[in-house]
Amino acid sequence: MAKLYQPSLKKIQSTNLYNFKKAVEKKFNRKFSDYKNFWQWSNQYPDQFWKFLKDHFDIPLVQKKTFKILNKKSQFWKTVFFDKSLVNYYQLIFNNMSQDLAIHFVGENNFEEKITYKNLNNRVNSLSNYFKSLKIKKGDVIAGYLPNIPDTIISFLAAAKIGAVWSSCSSDFGIKAVVDRFSQLNPKVLIIGDYYFYNGKKFDYSKNLSQLKRKLNNPKIINAGYPSTNQISQLSKIYSNKKYMINNPPEQVEFNHPLYVLYSSGTTGLPKCITHGHGGSLIQHVKELSLHTNVKENTKMFFLTTCGWMMWNWTVSNLLLGSSIVLYDGSPFYPSANKIINISKRTKATMLGAGAKIYEAIQNNYKSKTKNILKNIECFISTGSPLSPETFKFINKKLNSNAFIHSVSGGTDIVSCFMLGVPTLPVFAGEIQGPGLGMNIDVFDEKGKPTNKTGELVCKTPFPSKPIYFWNDKRFKKYKSAYFEKFNNIWSHGDYVQKTKNGGYIIYGRSDATLNPGGVRIGTGEIYNSLQKFDWIMDSLATGYLTDNDEKVILFLKTSKKLPYQYDLDVKKHLKSTLSPRHVPWKIFCVSDIPRTKSGKNSEILVKKIINNDTVQNLGAIANSGVIEEYKKLKIND
Numbered sequence: 267m268a269k270l271y272q273p274s275l276k277k278i279q280s281t282n283l284y285n286f287k288k289a290v291e292k293k294f295n296r297k298f299s300d301y302k303n304f305w306q307w308s309n310q311y312p313d314q315f316w317k318f319l320k321d322h323f324d325i326p327l328v329q330k331k332t333f334k335i336l337n338k339k340s341q342f343w344k345t346v347f348f349d350k351s352l353v354n355y356y357q358l359i360f361n362n363m364s365q366d367l368a369i370h371f372v373g374e375n376n377f378e379e380k381i382t383y384k385n386l387n388n389r390v391n392s393l394s395n396y397f398k399s400l401k402i403k404k405g406d407v408i409a410g411y412l413p414n415i416p417d418t419i420i421s422f423l424a425a426a427k428i429g430a431v432w433s434s435c436s437s438d439f440g441i442k443a444v445v446d447r448f449s450q451l452n453p454k455v456l457i458i459g460d461y462y463f464y465n466g467k468k469f470d471y472s473k474n475l476s477q478l479k480r481k482l483n484n485p486k487i488i489n490a491g492y493p494s495t496n497q498i499s500q501l502s503k504i505y506s507n508k509k510y511m512i513n514n515p516p517e518q519v520e521f522n523h524p525l526y527v528l529y530s531s532g533t534t535g536l537p538k539c540i541t542h543g544h545g546g547s548l549i550q551h552v553k554e555l556s557l558h559t560n561v562k563e564n565t566k567m568f569f570l571t572t573c574g575w576m577m578w579n580w581t582v583s584n585l586l587l588g589s590s591i592v593l594y595d596g597s598p599f600y601p602s603a604n605k606i607i608n609i610s611k612r613t614k615a616t617m618l619g620a621g622a623k624i625y626e627a628i629q630n631n632y633k634s635k636t637k638n639i640l641k642n643i644e645c646f647i648s649t650g651s652p653l654s655p656e657t658f659k660f661i662n663k664k665l666n667s668n669a670f671i672h673s674v675s676g677g678t679d680i681v682s683c684f685m686l687g688v689p690t691l692p693v694f695a696g697e698i699q700g701p702g703l704g705m706n707i708d709v710f711d712e713k714g715k716p717t718n719k720t721g722e723l724v725c726k727t728p729f730p731s732k733p734i735y736f737w738n739d740k741r742f743k744k745y746k747s748a749y750f751e752k753f754n755n756i757w758s759h760g761d762y763v764q765k766t767k768n769g770g771y772i773i774y775g776r777s778d779a780t781l782n783p784g785g786v787r788i789g790t791g792e793i794y795n796s797l798q799k800f801d802w803i804m805d806s807l808a809t810g811y812l813t814d815n816d817e818k819v820i821l822f823l824k825t826s827k828k829l830p831y832q833y834d835l836d837v838k839k840h841l842k843s844t845l846s847p848r849h850v851p852w853k854i855f856c857v858s859d860i861p862r863t864k865s866g867k868n869s870e871i872l873v874k875k876i877i878n879n880d881t882v883q884n885l886g887a888i889a890n891s892g893v894i895e896e897y898k899k900l901k902i903n904d
Contacts, residue, residue, distance in 0.1 A: 267694040438574075652794075706725055709723060719764065
């Protein structure tokens with residue numbers, strides 16, 4: 267792959283990662299020849315690594331008499347980090363009562379609000395005291411059905427402060443999707459907005475509140491109004507009520523006390539309730555944001571997300587480091603295709619993050635010959651699905667050639683990353699730079715042996731941000747089934763990847779969505795990357811149709827209105843010449859849209875189930891579920 271970016275020595279030496287490595291070398295009297303060597307040490311001595319990380323960032327931890335940095339168990343999922351210690355995720359934010367900017371909110375309707383750390387903490391303090399007045403105690407669930415607004419962050423932090431458990435769904439989730447998730451948690455409080463904006467339209471999503479309240483066993487309802495100049499919501503009144511302004515320190519909780527519940531986006535049964543703890547989320551996010559993303563106090567991160575995606579949780583953790591975040595709620599392309607570029611400039615953001623499909627859409631709509639249009643952006647963060655080599659090149663050539671492209675991969679399961687950026691290393695088109703420190707990953711073949719070929723992404727030893735459990739899964743049955751069925755006591759993540767000669771990784775899609783025509787395993791990402799040659803293909807999805815004890819590749823295309831003559835033959839010929847005969851689809855269908863999860867991922871497994879007449883559930887995980895009927899009507903064999 268082509269090298270796109272090489273940090274200068276001056277830039278390398280100014281990174282948080284470089285200074286952290288130097289501090290480790292001094293502390294342990296070691297010398298690390300390169301990043302790989304440093305990463306290997308972090309996995310060989312996890313107790314030293316994670317303790318030093320905690321000390322380096324002054325993470326407040328109260329140790330009990332029987333405290334252990336690493337309490338190893340025979341089973342991966344039972345190993346405990348910082349065992350017998352107390353902490354609170356919110357403590358570092360609570361300690362910051364400065365007038366520095368914490369949150370810069372921008373709505374699609376162009377309303378803006380800026381909130382300082384002092385003001386943020388005052389609001390969190392009032393709301394947490396209000397929760398206490400409702401007799402909310404440690405371990406009780408507080409749920410949010412909200413847009414990406416400051417109140418959502420404040421509600422989460424107020425829950426964290428008193429040891430309550432937070433869970434959220436974004437405002438574009440339908441009632442069934444919300445009930446499928448929250449009904450498993452039995453929340454004591456539900457915080458809900460009144461409306462949100464998208465594509466120039468106002469959506470009054472609170473009209474179904476009575477139905478929602480009934481199906482969730484009648485939780486206490488708190489209204490969070492959409493940000494405006496005349497804010498008169500229930501939350502805003504709580505913030506300003508002197509009765510709740512008593513300043514109390516955060517409640518100390520066990521390192522693995524539940525912080526929030528996130529949800530799997532599978533298509534069978536109810537979504538799994540993946541529960542993450544205070545300490546693991548805190549220390550992992552501090553590591554990733556500071557060392558791998560190079561976030562500093564003067565950083566301003568604009569990440570395009572909703573509160574139904576784990577990248578929201580990750581973005582909020584910028585506040586742990588005293589930096590600021592830009593919240594945007596609305597369509598990324600309304601009223602123009604330049605919306606994200608314009609907000610980045612308007613807010614003076616220094617980091618831009620989005621799903622890979624957002625960057626691809628910016629690339630497809632970009633017509634100007636101007637280069638380096640986002641000179642203020644130091645780092646571009648991409649996730650959700652693999653970022654193609656062509657989009658890597660577009661970001662480098664058109665958006666900012668001096669910026670670090672930080673492609674990350676992990677997920678809801680670990681509320682963090684296995685592979686991500688390394689700001690001291692060069693960036694190669696199409697590659698994630700390296701493994702995260704303290705994340706002992708590898709690539710296994712089907713026999714469970716390490717391979718340099720394409721294979722399964724695994725993690726061989728425990729890490730602090732593994733789920734503490736799945737909600738209502740006391741015997742760890744769902745937990746073990748999700749990650750440990752493939753390889754004994756080794757985490758199998760479900761990604762189909764390959765190591766590169768540069769020390770990075772290329773992701774070829776989900777391993778359970780890989781194609782297997784004639785017994786040869788194919789990653790769908792290879793097909794998608796190759797199809798970028800055709801400017802009339804707007805989106806694509808490849809999956810397998812099972813027939814005669816074999817699997818045939820079916821390709822779905824979302825195209826522009828005018829299709830080239832013999833387009834299907836052109837596509838097949840191109841895939842055969844650039845990839846292999848095995849990559850050539852048996853049939854190609856043009857469709858109105860490609861089903862995607864709310865985080866922007868192709869729903870390959872869903873489509874595979876549909877065309878093979880398997881049972882499909884949990885359509886609430888799909889952002890554009892209306893398109894499903896179109897796939898059900900297709901006649902594959904005709």
